[in-house]
Amino acid sequence: MTAAGPGGKATSAPLMGRDPEPTLFELSSPGRVASNFRTTGVPEWAAEELVPAAHLREAPAPIAEISERDLVAHMTRLSHRQFSVDLGAYPLGSCTMKYNPKLCDDAVARAGLADVHPAAPASLTQGWMALLTDLESALCRITGMAAATLQPPAGAAGELTGLLLMRAFHGAAGEDRRRRRVLIPDSAHGTNPASVTLGGYEVTQVPSDDRGCVDLDALAARLDDDVAGIMLTNPNTLGLFEEDIVAIAGAVHGVGGLLYYDGANLNAILGVTRPGDMGFDIVHMNLHKTFAVPHGGGGPGAGPVAVTERLSSYLPGPRPEAAGDGTYAWVEPERSIGRIHSWHGNALALARAWSYILANGGDGLRRVSDAAVLNANWLRHQLRGTYDIPYDRPCMHEFVASATNLKRAGGLRALDVAKRMLEEGFHAPTTYFPLIVEEALMIEPTETESPQTLAALAQALREIAGDTAEEGHAAPRTSPVGRVDEARAARRLVPTWDARSDA
Amino acid sequence: MTAAGPGGKATSAPLMGRDPEPTLFELSSPGRVASNFRTTGVPEWAAEELVPAAHLREAPAPIAEISERDLVAHMTRLSHRQFSVDLGAYPLGSCTMKYNPKLCDDAVARAGLADVHPAAPASLTQGWMALLTDLESALCRITGMAAATLQPPAGAAGELTGLLLMRAFHGAAGEDRRRRRVLIPDSAHGTNPASVTLGGYEVTQVPSDDRGCVDLDALAARLDDDVAGIMLTNPNTLGLFEEDIVAIAGAVHGVGGLLYYDGANLNAILGVTRPGDMGFDIVHMNLHKTFAVPHGGGGPGAGPVAVTERLSSYLPGPRPEAAGDGTYAWVEPERSIGRIHSWHGNALALARAWSYILANGGDGLRRVSDAAVLNANWLRHQLRGTYDIPYDRPCMHEFVASATNLKRAGGLRALDVAKRMLEEGFHAPTTYFPLIVEEALMIEPTETESPQTLAALAQALREIAGDTAEEGHAAPRTSPVGRVDEARAARRLVPTWDARSDA
Amino acid sequence: MHFVPHTDAEIADMLASMGLSSLDELFDAVPAALRLAGGLDLEPGLAEADVAGRFDDYAAANRPVGRSLVCFAGAGAYDHDIPSVVGRLAYRSEFVTAYTPYQPEVAQGVLQALFEYQTLVCRLFGTDVANASLYDGASATVEAVNLAVAATGRQEVWVSRGLHPHWRQVLATMAVGTGHQLVDVALDDGLTNWPVDGAPGAIVVQSPNHLGCLEDVGAAGELARRLGALLVVATDPVSAGLLKSPGSLGADVVVGEGQPFGASLSLGGPYLGLFACRREHVRRLPGRLVGETVDTEGRRAYVTTLRTREQDIRREKASSNVCTNQTLMAVAFLVHLSWLGTSGLRELALRCARGTRYCREALLAIDGVEPLAGAPVLREFAVRTPVPADVVVARMAEEGFLAGVALGEEYDAGLLVAVTEKRTKAEIDAFAGALEKVVR
Amino acid sequence: MHFVPHTDAEIADMLASMGLSSLDELFDAVPAALRLAGGLDLEPGLAEADVAGRFDDYAAANRPVGRSLVCFAGAGAYDHDIPSVVGRLAYRSEFVTAYTPYQPEVAQGVLQALFEYQTLVCRLFGTDVANASLYDGASATVEAVNLAVAATGRQEVWVSRGLHPHWRQVLATMAVGTGHQLVDVALDDGLTNWPVDGAPGAIVVQSPNHLGCLEDVGAAGELARRLGALLVVATDPVSAGLLKSPGSLGADVVVGEGQPFGASLSLGGPYLGLFACRREHVRRLPGRLVGETVDTEGRRAYVTTLRTREQDIRREKASSNVCTNQTLMAVAFLVHLSWLGTSGLRELALRCARGTRYCREALLAIDGVEPLAGAPVLREFAVRTPVPADVVVARMAEEGFLAGVALGEEYDAGLLVAVTEKRTKAEIDAFAGALEKVVR
Ligand SMILES: Cc1ncc(COP(=O)(O)O)c(C=O)c1O
Numbered sequence A, B: 001m002t003a004a005g006p007g008g009k010a011t012s013a014p015l016m017g018r019d020p021e022p023t024l025f026e027l028s029s030p031g032r033v034a035s036n037f038r039t040t041g042v043p044e045w046a047a048e049e050l051v052p053a054a055h056l057r058e059a060p061a062p063i064a065e066i067s068e069r070d071l072v073a074h075m076t077r078l079s080h081r082q083f084s085v086d087l088g089a090y091p092l093g094s095c096t097m098k099y100n101p102k103l104c105d106d107a108v109a110r111a112g113l114a115d116v117h118p119a120a121p122a123s124l125t126q127g128w129m130a131l132l133t134d135l136e137s138a139l140c141r142i143t144g145m146a147a148a149t150l151q152p153p154a155g156a157a158g159e160l161t162g163l164l165l166m167r168a169f170h171g172a173a174g175e176d177r178r179r180r181r182v183l184i185p186d187s188a189h190g191t192n193p194a195s196v197t198l199g200g201y202e203v204t205q206v207p208s209d210d211r212g213c214v215d216l217d218a219l220a221a222r223l224d225d226d227v228a229g230i231m232l233t234n235p236n237t238l239g240l241f242e243e244d245i246v247a248i249a250g251a252v253h254g255v256g257g258l259l260y261y262d263g264a265n266l267n268a269i270l271g272v273t274r275p276g277d278m279g280f281d282i283v284h285m286n287l288h289k290t291f292a293v294p295h296g297g298g299g300p301g302a303g304p305v306a307v308t309e310r311l312s313s314y315l316p317g318p319r320p321e322a323a324g325d326g327t328y329a330w331v332e333p334e335r336s337i338g339r340i341h342s343w344h345g346n347a348l349a350l351a352r353a354w355s356y357i358l359a360n361g362g363d364g365l366r367r368v369s370d371a372a373v374l375n376a377n378w379l380r381h382q383l384r385g386t387y388d389i390p391y392d393r394p395c396m397h398e399f400v401a402s403a404t405n406l407k408r409a410g411g412l413r414a415l416d417v418a419k420r421m422l423e424e425g426f427h428a429p430t431t432y433f434p435l436i437v438e439e440a441l442m443i444e445p446t447e448t449e450s451p452q453t454l455a456a457l458a459q460a461l462r463e464i465a466g467d468t469a470e471e472g473h474a475a476p477r478t479s480p481v482g483r484v485d486e487a488r489a490a491r492r493l494v495p496t497w498d499a500r501s502d503a
Numbered sequence C, D: 001m002h003f004v005p006h007t008d009a010e011i012a013d014m015l016a017s018m019g020l021s022s023l024d025e026l027f028d029a030v031p032a033a034l035r036l037a038g039g040l041d042l043e044p045g046l047a048e049a050d051v052a053g054r055f056d057d058y059a060a061a062n063r064p065v066g067r068s069l070v071c072f073a074g075a076g077a078y079d080h081d082i083p084s085v086v087g088r089l090a091y092r093s094e095f096v097t098a099y100t101p102y103q104p105e106v107a108q109g110v111l112q113a114l115f116e117y118q119t120l121v122c123r124l125f126g127t128d129v130a131n132a133s134l135y136d137g138a139s140a141t142v143e144a145v146n147l148a149v150a151a152t153g154r155q156e157v158w159v160s161r162g163l164h165p166h167w168r169q170v171l172a173t174m175a176v177g178t179g180h181q182l183v184d185v186a187l188d189d190g191l192t193n194w195p196v197d198g199a200p201g202a203i204v205v206q207s208p209n210h211l212g213c214l215e216d217v218g219a220a221g222e223l224a225r226r227l228g229a230l231l232v233v234a235t236d237p238v239s240a241g242l243l244k245s246p247g248s249l250g251a252d253v254v255v256g257e258g259q260p261f262g263a264s265l266s267l268g269g270p271y272l273g274l275f276a277c278r279r280e281h282v283r284r285l286p287g288r289l290v291g292e293t294v295d296t297e298g299r300r301a302y303v304t305t306l307r308t309r310e311q312d313i314r315r316e317k318a319s320s321n322v323c324t325n326q327t328l329m330a331v332a333f334l335v336h337l338s339w340l341g342t343s344g345l346r347e348l349a350l351r352c353a354r355g356t357r358y359c360r361e362a363l364l365a366i367d368g369v370e371p372l373a374g375a376p377v378l379r380e381f382a383v384r385t386p387v388p389a390d391v392v393v394a395r396m397a398e399e400g401f402l403a404g405v406a407l408g409e410e411y412d413a414g415l416l417v418a419v420t421e422k423r424t425k426a427e428i429d430a431f432a433g434a435l436e437k438v439v440r
């Protein structure tokens, strides 16, 4: 018998056990083939007749040699080792793990959308262009902006796009050399400072005040005419609405800076207020958060950027535009910063978000924010007294609790709480973010969890708070693997199957 | 808070725990709604204006009131409590749990097939009729028959159809009153005798000889001119080829009887030999076994029945037939026994089977049988000495082992072996069938399991054989629930959620 | 292509380990005379993409309902919207690629789904028990009649002509085996005109019936009780959204075609036979039944129960020969109906009824189009047309409509028209306009 | 429709438990002046079926490739057969509806898939490490250049004009922020004509390049080593079926567009940025990296590792700002490539090359159609046509073909034609026939 792993054995024992699933490479057996190719009638020249010897590889690239049956079992078993929204509540703060409606899956599963080549002339892609234009218009109405680019494939890409727009704007005024700083609150998401650097700016951090909001005095002290702008999310990463946003906008605009809105928390204010009304000039949206594009285990998402009128001529191009006669054309904005995606962005993700917006409508989107904020506040009330709540006032769609009291009392840390949650059948909250809260547990229940689920979440969190440190450290005991040795992974780096022997 | 179960809690704790999943009814909360309806503009008359009061129900039928999100989580969690071919090996004898190719899922997922109304005139359904006719022709070539009906929706329905064909055939000869017995070997599947009764016949059982085949003398003793026919599967349910099939056919035909082939084991002989060549007159095929239509947790399947020329005019109608000019028409066979399905059978299941046959082709189907038989024999060799193998000679696609030796030695029964298999990450073999083998373990690995999987199966079965009775009785310990109390289910019957209080 | 994983080397190894040298030797038990020379007379296997190409051809040769063939056909197969959740949940591969739940410990998914399905069917029908599905409406009716005959010991069966003609044909086909005597009972202005006396074992009525008319199920129930028969009611699950349940009106066994929930039209299958009855008949119930129980640790669990009724145990004395059923369609039914929920089911029925009323009025306004029956209808109705119904259907297809089902002579060759919640006012108006044109 | 489960009663209960009486009070922190009067200026929510109707309209207004528009366009987006397993496995909802694997204990599914994906990318490219994906080919190239500049400390970047023009445009857009100096290096008869001297930090070449030609990667590698630059090679993963790997030819960083494996054309996204490099650069690797480790009981386990490179920890000093990537596309890539397997990958590349050769010869036989470059090609080639290329594309669409991609002036306004394994001889013959007609 040839040497290969146990092909069809449910070694991950999906319903029952904790054995590891073998890798693809262990399931491989020399000479086994799953693939097949259509009949074409094309002459069957040999490789040597087609490719100069200097370019031809000697041996085929080793992939895997596995039957279709084993491939199916392997991936299905892997899926049984993966938590997901479809399995249960996922209160991962900032990530907005809400239900991803199935109608959106079906809406985009049309050959008329999926089988369109990105380089096809506009005459063949009018449906797509109409869709993208409709979406752009809706996003502008939601954010109170004038125009948007749909190219950025994720939030971070949107941030960088926004910063390049800022740069181009200041550049047009001859100020791009002088304006070299961008302000960021200390509660900001890591992508913000990283994007600022890539945009060629320096980061100036703005501390939060004791209410968890931008410290206005500290802000004033940092404002000068070398400031290109400020990046904010509102509500901020503590889940708190920056009540002084109008004053902040006035101050930043006062020195000639622009306001950038990190839309990761846009889901809190749909139909309530708009970044444009608050004074923001540039807004990115994480369609994979607010508009329910599923996260796919890490992506793809989509991060459109909307801007006010005065910035619209700088947008990346080409952009789809209605020609007025019912047709659509690709247009390059006059002073465009250029392309930021190979094609037109993550089009199918954009289409999904549009189907979600259409299904909800204006009324439904407002309801999203109502319920998201209701759920977060209700859960916050339930946890009061059990967990520290550093900024214990009405929150928006999420709030940050802290395990500091538990750590002091018995040694249970935020990490332990998170791992215990996994045992209880829930995903864990976001931990240790934002950085300004110790032992942070950032909880975003989202609007699609029912009051019953919230109650179960609250109960689990309260029960866990009563655990001993030992119980906490032992968790999770029932998951496919127990607590994972992260330090070892970094110390003895094994980034591929082939690197194992070195390890 | 209203009284309802814990909505989104992963109470079935798919990755981790053994808590029960709440029912739909426990997840229900009064007033919650998932459904929605398209805009039509049709006048919105009240129910009272449309339905006479005498017919109108007073209160809506209570279904469930559940959010789409909770419905998705509920069903997804249920799916994580279910073993399946896609998760691992499923050596359930007679059931032929082979890999169900994904290409077949996609082949039938076409609006051009799925959205065709069964009562549409033939001019609108030519594609379907071509497909069904092509399938019929292939099934006839595979079985060596002249014509087939695709109406029977499962094997048992095919059996009954076959018996009614027998009856019509004998009836045409004025012999339907005299011929009242149908012979069945004692190893037959339960549907065979049950179908005989529904066909209005009496069952005469034929004992097997010590080689596990039809006892020719016993057969002869039971043959008379009151015999309508015999039902056989070949290979039989012991996985053994009835070597004397030609003699059997001669004997049965000799008294004017017909031979019915139970096609549940047809997968053993594809391209090797054909029921028609063996002398059979009527053949049903379980497309959900031999031709990889997935079993769907119990169905749907498809059980076409093919017959020799002399029986073809009795087939159920209407049948799709090529008109010769490239079009197809529905035709009623001259002496048809009538309809046996509401429409044209399980059409999408038929189409799936056809896609499977097309993909395999004649060469591939032969390979199916080669590998199925190879796998079964190899595994039989591996288990020799560990398990009793009552008929230990070359088998076809399956074989029957027995735990009698283990039961005698340490008390481990076939049932325990089965439950232990579940712990090992495999589905269990069929147990206690056929009835003529004590402590039977009927093992059908199928051709899609690799040699590596077979080795793992063999190893697990050997290890289990070394277990104590206590270990066996305790199994399964790692599945979503432990051993289930079947007696209680029957004693205190709870057939619905609403019957629970009575229970 | 094929799906056998074995490499030639592996095959050789395996054969060698058994002392064999060729695959052919595996088939030594097959007499040489029976061996198929030259292999199967089928074309060689196709690649996945080539199979897809063939299926594109088949699909292209059909005219599916949709925008270019707006569906007004019903007769037991209805063009409903199927929510996305059905495809995404019921067709998860764990459900699709499982067998009958013989090992309950690893089959709680299917078992619990079936338990929930049984509960919903009972709630719709007003019954105590339901099985885990039969093949289709026709087979469920056959089994119901078998149950009733066995329970009463009487072989005479009164069958309303309002029962779907195909189902009656299947009853007739099967009666040749069982020996039941089927008595055809005619309709009068759309409703069954029952005899007042006799000794039937079963009375079979469909409501809404094949002409769409609402039968007096309560009266049939009284008749059945008076004559000592069991009442078998065939019904449409959608009607449960508005109509009194057959169980509450005296039905002993209720059957139906489950297609409206979760199944696409698909040329008629796979659909789903619904079957439910009073508790007293549970030991004659055909097919599979799931019951609640506990495991060794007292946790709630589900299992197929009362298995001694079934063919694999009871063999020739079984109450039915059903083995493979339509479980996956039952799961789809469960998902679709749960998504509708209590209010959605009512809304669905109401929308069908509204469209039906609107359409019926529009059609009857056309010169020469006459009602076939006067009795009240719910979601389907029959009309007489000045041009033969099959000609109407053919002509209407050119106009972009599947106009309905042309009824046979036994129903005065009428046209049966169904209107689901999918039909818009604009479509109905266009339909009436086109009909007016083609019947001129 | 909406997806909020709460009933009005539940909302009232929840509000009451917090001492609130209306939902509006939840937003008290939002200054009155900022409140949006009258709600969002969007139409009300649509039912699922109505959304589907809208999407039918959009889809109907496109002309997708397929039988009625046979695709000969490529340029980084190829019309390959995608086996059914991709949709059925990669799109299982556990993968689709998970977040980034922050809790490895319940994310082994995604983590192991990514570990396997990383291994495959390294095997294709001949590198030591690969990340868990970037957005697309363009963004992967940008990140590669950033890595090279950081590693060498030199901001000058030589970019071959054979690199996809859109990718070069993205490089240019981003260079405004990073300050890299991009130097455009022209092609000569299809191949990059590198300067012999200078001090670049990175040399960027694509092979096969935008004209389909095979570059001399080895020579570029030698040049890079000689000048102290890092060699960044952009490649097509399909070419790994036949060509020597960039890693084996001296590439320091290898990037590519992963679309050919598992992603439909979809107007250009979501696709997949492939990124791999030598091990020495692992601490500058952008994005996520999965590594193997063990759990507390010593069982094999996977986890994202070297996290200190990432933006959430390193913030403004991070090597990249990537957070959300294209994981699901990486899973689809994994499934497609695993299904192809070792022999299938080679076969795929071979079939593309055969079709390309056959098609190229057929086209060059047409009067007035001339090769744009003489260098050898693999799966794509460029020609000059007597009629402007964009006119050719427009006319060919009428004939049922997406004829290719009209190249810009910087490529002599040629027509770029790609041939995948899907194209049959008959299609190619018909294509040549139609082209002959339209260029007359
Ligand atoms: C507050 C905030 N900003 C920005 C981002 C970055 O968005 P993306 O992951 O789409 O690049 C995130 C994502 O987690 C976020 O939470």
Ligand SMILES: Cc1ncc(COP(=O)(O)O)c(C=O)c1O
Binding pocket: B094, B095, B154, B155, B156, B157, B189, B191, B192, B233, B237, B262, B264, B265, B286, B301, B303, C322, C323, C324
């Ligand atoms: C030998 C045999 N005959 C007949 C049948 C009945 O077929 P079906 O379940 O399709 O009705 C089976 C199914 O298990 C079988 O194994």
